Amino acid sequence: MNTFKFQIYKDARGEWRWKLISTNGRIVADSGEGYSSSSAARDAAQRVKDNAGEATIE
Template sequence: MFFAIYRDVSNQWRWTLFANNNRKIANSGEGYFNKTDCLNAISLVKGSGSAPVYER
């Protein structure tokens, strides 16, 4: 898996998570004005592996 970061049409930073077969798994859902904020959001996703899963 890998993350790709890019600028959208509004010139904001976004990320997309891809599987090894290059299919999209997840995306940021929002744009970030600063590249650092986008990278921090990726770190939060990477670190959430132990988060519980709830059915609603």
């Protein structure tokens, strides 16, 4: 069972962002920047999803 989900949303400034939410509703990561389209935000979230497993902890 997947315990996390990405959410794409439009912020108050009209920019698109993503956030990663755990099953308890807490935000565990966010885009940190806005994107001009929902597809650009979705692509950025997908890159994080694809590469997070290879990330190192320093």
